[in-house]
Amino acid sequence: MPNKPVKTNQVDMSVNLGGLHLKNPVCTASGTFGYGSEYKDYFNPALLGAVTVKGTTLEARPGNPPPRIIETPAGMLNAIGLENPGVDVFIEQYLPELREQGVTVIANIAGNTPEEYAELAKRLDKADGIHAIELNISCPNVQQGGLQFGTDPDMVYQVVYLVKNNTQLPVIPKLSPNVTDIVAIARAAQQGGADALSMINTLMGMAVDVDRCRPVLANVFGGLSGPAIKPVALRMIYQVYQQVKLPILGGGGIVSTQDALEFIMVGASAISIGTGIFVNPLLPCEVIDGLEEYAQQKGLSRISDLVGIAHHKKVFSQ
Amino acid sequence: MPNKPVKTNQVDMSVNLGGLHLKNPVCTASGTFGYGSEYKDYFNPALLGAVTVKGTTLEARPGNPPPRIIETPAGMLNAIGLENPGVDVFIEQYLPELREQGVTVIANIAGNTPEEYAELAKRLDKADGIHAIELNISCPNVQQGGLQFGTDPDMVYQVVYLVKNNTQLPVIPKLSPNVTDIVAIARAAQQGGADALSMINTLMGMAVDVDRCRPVLANVFGGLSGPAIKPVALRMIYQVYQQVKLPILGGGGIVSTQDALEFIMVGASAISIGTGIFVNPLLPCEVIDGLEEYAQQKGLSRISDLVGIAHHKKVFSQ
Amino acid sequence: MPDLEQALVISNNEVGPSLFEMELAASQTVPLCQPGQFVHLRVSSTHDPLLRRPLSLYDVDKNRGTITLLYKIAGRGTDLLSRTQAGSYIDIMGPLGRPFSFPTAGKTVVLVGGGVGIAPLLYLARQLMEKGYGVKVLYGSQSSRELVALPRFQQLGVEIETAAWDLESGYQGLVTDLLAERISGQNIGFLYTCGPEPMMAKVAEYARRYNLKGELSLEQHMACGVGACLGCARKLADRDSHYVKVCKDGPVFGLDEVEVN
Amino acid sequence: MPDLEQALVISNNEVGPSLFEMELAASQTVPLCQPGQFVHLRVSSTHDPLLRRPLSLYDVDKNRGTITLLYKIAGRGTDLLSRTQAGSYIDIMGPLGRPFSFPTAGKTVVLVGGGVGIAPLLYLARQLMEKGYGVKVLYGSQSSRELVALPRFQQLGVEIETAAWDLESGYQGLVTDLLAERISGQNIGFLYTCGPEPMMAKVAEYARRYNLKGELSLEQHMACGVGACLGCARKLADRDSHYVKVCKDGPVFGLDEVEVN
Ligand SMILES: Cc1cc2nc3c(=O)[nH]c(=O)nc-3n(C[C@H](O)[C@H](O)[C@H](O)COP(=O)(O)OP(=O)(O)OC[C@H]3O[C@@H](n4cnc5c(N)ncnc54)[C@H](O)[C@@H]3O)c2cc1C
Ligand SMILES: Cc1cc2nc3c(=O)[nH]c(=O)nc-3n(C[C@H](O)[C@H](O)[C@H](O)COP(=O)(O)OP(=O)(O)OC[C@H]3O[C@@H](n4cnc5c(N)ncnc54)[C@H](O)[C@@H]3O)c2cc1C
Ligand SMILES: Cc1cc2nc3c(=O)[nH]c(=O)nc-3n(C[C@H](O)[C@H](O)[C@H](O)COP(=O)(O)O)c2cc1C
Ligand SMILES: Cc1cc2nc3c(=O)[nH]c(=O)nc-3n(C[C@H](O)[C@H](O)[C@H](O)COP(=O)(O)O)c2cc1C
Ligand code: FES
Numbered sequence A, B: 001m002p003n004k005p006v007k008t009n010q011v012d013m014s015v016n017l018g019g020l021h022l023k024n025p026v027c028t029a030s031g032t033f034g035y036g037s038e039y040k041d042y043f044n045p046a047l048l049g050a051v052t053v054k055g056t057t058l059e060a061r062p063g064n065p066p067p068r069i070i071e072t073p074a075g076m077l078n079a080i081g082l083e084n085p086g087v088d089v090f091i092e093q094y095l096p097e098l099r100e101q102g103v104t105v106i107a108n109i110a111g112n113t114p115e116e117y118a119e120l121a122k123r124l125d126k127a128d129g130i131h132a133i134e135l136n137i138s139c140p141n142v143q144q145g146g147l148q149f150g151t152d153p154d155m156v157y158q159v160v161y162l163v164k165n166n167t168q169l170p171v172i173p174k175l176s177p178n179v180t181d182i183v184a185i186a187r188a189a190q191q192g193g194a195d196a197l198s199m200i201n202t203l204m205g206m207a208v209d210v211d212r213c214r215p216v217l218a219n220v221f222g223g224l225s226g227p228a229i230k231p232v233a234l235r236m237i238y239q240v241y242q243q244v245k246l247p248i249l250g251g252g253g254i255v256s257t258q259d260a261l262e263f264i265m266v267g268a269s270a271i272s273i274g275t276g277i278f279v280n281p282l283l284p285c286e287v288i289d290g291l292e293e294y295a296q297q298k299g300l301s302r303i304s305d306l307v308g309i310a311h312h313k314k315v316f317s318q
Numbered sequence C, D: 001m002p003d004l005e006q007a008l009v010i011s012n013n014e015v016g017p018s019l020f021e022m023e024l025a026a027s028q029t030v031p032l033c034q035p036g037q038f039v040h041l042r043v044s045s046t047h048d049p050l051l052r053r054p055l056s057l058y059d060v061d062k063n064r065g066t067i068t069l070l071y072k073i074a075g076r077g078t079d080l081l082s083r084t085q086a087g088s089y090i091d092i093m094g095p096l097g098r099p100f101s102f103p104t105a106g107k108t109v110v111l112v113g114g115g116v117g118i119a120p121l122l123y124l125a126r127q128l129m130e131k132g133y134g135v136k137v138l139y140g141s142q143s144s145r146e147l148v149a150l151p152r153f154q155q156l157g158v159e160i161e162t163a164a165w166d167l168e169s170g171y172q173g174l175v176t177d178l179l180a181e182r183i184s185g186q187n188i189g190f191l192y193t194c195g196p197e198p199m200m201a202k203v204a205e206y207a208r209r210y211n212l213k214g215e216l217s218l219e220q221h222m223a224c225g226v227g228a229c230l231g232c233a234r235k236l237a238d239r240d241s242h243y244v245k246v247c248k249d250g251p252v253f254g255l256d257e258v259e260v261n
């Protein structure tokens, strides 16, 4: 790429994520940012592209017994078990503050059956202040004997289709990386009517306490997140971007502006920060600034010009 | 676990891996230890449980253009592209030295078709000094349009079955972690006649050079190895140990005795060290000593008593 | 409001077996600090170890704008911390968590600390003294060499008794047995405790038996430290299916509030 | 035989912009060292960064049993290295790789170094001098402040010319243009070069044009450093489908042996 003289051009940081307008591409990942107020001492959540709130279910869930988390090399495992007060409490107690602050909110929902997803979508559709719905399909489908929704294209299709019929909001299925063929899953989501894709959720993993000779997590298995999984996330987004024409909300291990750029370049229109915020609570703001600076240095007028650029043989035609 | 007084009991370090006798559970992983002589300045490879040599194919392969490797958080990506001189050159030029040194050798083979695997097994069966054959089934099957053998239970069954019919040696399919259902793959391998399972191979990943806006690896995708993948490897071995009655050669991210213990406790009868040796060339010897010490401290007479212990509710009945 | 601060390491010294004291200049953080709270700090600039580590406020000097930590090497993170050089900077979040509460003044309160669990009790003792409470400290550990906080308590002028199996002067045994000996005769207004869980469970048991109120400080693996990840859950004692967050609802809890064992 | 050694860091000083010199006491490694070889070192005790980093032997003192490295901060690994304190230990493997060869003695040899690529050429110059060669060094860099190796070459008593755009005395321009000016008139027996690839490509081009033999030292990402992983492949110039290993077959190659560009 030619070394251009640095001019401080105006960069349009906004992106369109399947009908969801984001003022910038930086979002938080579900389950790592609570309901948006936990980090308010560090920055105003309204500065973000969007806040994806903690996963919510129809009924309240107690979550798993502790220990729920353990650090791993450049990552962590979590088995929170979807602890949440239920969708109605979320709408009544947590949503109003987000709405008043002017936060762009992506709700994240999880169900035991396709019908539960549909019902959740219906209730959120009526609530004021939700801007999109992310479907956490890495949950066991009780009707199918516990097989995860997200690992079977037919189930993905069915859930997305049902949800779409029950809401006007943009619907963003969140793909599980624990699959053989991520593109097949993405296609099924597209056929179901998805407006965008969120990827990736955590990789399933575990850890052992060698003194006690027992699994560390009470739940045995947990979800692996953090920098360790970044190469897998990038690969999957690259594959899906190549073959499925849907905008992507990309994440998995982002802890720096450079990481965010990698995701955008392989095809993410927007990015989500999860584990990285535990390490650096100011990270989302630093990434917003960092992306703008990078675009300025490259002389771009829109951040969205970078989306998928790693696929092109020639970069920056100018 | 009760704190027992330390007695320096004799520990039987040998393990049986589906008919393959190993003097201790510590092996090297294919592709990370060349043909066994590269690290000879650091230790005698005959001290190891076994040396798994670089993957070999029927014909010589040039490998991929550089860059072939890149470091990632707590891991690395490689896209070597199976560079090797072909099985006949391996047998003639590299095997004799291993044989003379008394090294327990596991050959690692890869083919484009099931028949190529069978042919490779046949030639190795005749060669003197090979003790087992590991099947690298993370390669694209050219007859099936490039779909990886290791991601489809039917293909796994077919390859294992054919190979078994062409050799007397223990056959150890090496499972790819890039699948939805690792247990289904393991079962198919068992049905094909596998004597043991090797797991896991690398996770598919990629990295982007954000200055050049291009994938780092010339091959775009590469295999992720190192500590980053350890939680995934442990989880998969735990799942397979629970449901499939075959001994397991476990690895993926082992860089310490403690890591090796985690693998053994979730169900690995023996362990393989790959990327860890790049970090510390003395690691295999340190792990052999470390495992023996741990067993002594726990008052065990056989290292194999630890295999799968993380599954038991009660540990150390004594 | 709690914030992020690059704190200057003023000193970082080994004060006992695997025990270190670190003094930090953290002028932004200091004014907010209350006893029982913790700071969440990065022990490495790389991704391994990844997560922050929580450490209690051992002492706070509001005039000098400094925080002192007392920590034990428990693994890789604290090991890295122990190698941090004076003059370098360390990234801290805090103060975080629910502080100790102060009961109706004028009464005698007893502080029971075990091992490095003494850490949150020093700053607590300091504030209790300032507020005019009668303060009595019982401080135990495995060996007398680990009783590294003793001089600081003595400097405070607080009444303190020590317990360890190898003590020449002091109580030879468990600090909880020492407590058992002291608890009946005295008119105790409130109990505070921090240390290994079995120790705290014992203290909670005595509190129930003698009908005393009190607080303990719990530990749990943490990720966020601010209540956002739900990773640090502990079960409430009186309900079946409800978890609390150690980082936000604690680390200080009522003696009868959570399950300890 | 190359081995693993915990080398004592004697000093580690900034000698220019982002440029550091580190002296190591490595008595096991030193006796084996030859110019052009490298050591492979761990920059961190944690898993991130994970892999070792290769650095050329800048200088070796066989009497004192020390190795000196010259390195530039290129990323996280070298950044961590630059923070290593004198008195600590660093884990090195080596010496590794194919050293420079010595042509028939008695001739004049020219060494062309660019930037931190000067590193392997100092120890080479020292040995060439000892063996009685006529040695001429051309040493270029972006700016004169980066010409940090100059005093060491001068101390050696070797003939050296420098090139940089901002030089007052010396050649104002590229070191390859300097070479172009010097190459025709002289009776050069052998060329050695190390530096950025475009520079080395230019040197190789001149060598071809003037029919000179010579060697260069290449860089490539490395994992094992001993030829076991096949990660550090480079293409041979004269064959279509054959790769060599920079760590084992190199890092030193004949000027016409590999593709540089
Ligand atoms: C609120 C609070 C206050 C604390 N105050 C002090 C103090 O003042 N002095 C002191 O010495 N220790 C204190 N601890 C304990 C301290 O946080 C752990 O010892 C430390 O995090 C261990 O890190 P490590 O990397 O050295 O150990 P690791 O190698 O990670 O693990 C060793 C053990 O430390 C614990 N641990 C690991 N990671 C975490 C984590 N993220 N959060 C909590 N525990 C973890 C686990 O029990 C683990 O088994 C406190 C803990 C909490 C929750
Ligand atoms: C044989 C050899 C001798 C060398 N001698 C010197 C020397 O004397 N002085 C000096 O300053 N540099 C030398 N280098 C280059 C030096 O190894 C890299 O600058 C260093 O590894 C970068 O590490 P980093 O973590 O700071 O950078 P990173 O953040 O990892 O990356 C910065 C750049 O460094 C390079 N790099 C990263 N990892 C490796 C690796 N494992 N192997 C090789 N290159 C890598 C890449 O080009 C990368 O883009 C030598 C390289 C080789 C192969
Ligand atoms: C503690 C924790 C809780 C999480 N909870 C949820 C959740 O409720 N719903 C969901 O879809 N994903 C959840 N995730 C996954 C994250 O949203 C994110 O997809 C994943 O962590 C990968 O991104 P990261 O590496 O940036 O954290 C959770 C992750 C963590 C670490
Ligand atoms: C450089 C490199 C080359 C490899 N080559 C092979 C190979 O030829 N055949 C194979 O089955 N696995 C190969 N592997 C995979 C390893 O054998 C091992 O399964 C994997 O790296 C995970 O273990 P680790 O984390 O300990 O490295 C290779 C791995 C690396 C890093
Ligand atoms: S550590 Fe995240 S909620 Fe307590």
Ligand code: FES
Pocket: D221, D222, D223, D224, D225, D226, D227, D228, D229, D230, D231, D232, D233, D245, D246, D247, D248
């Ligand atoms: S670095 Fe492994 S072969 Fe060269």
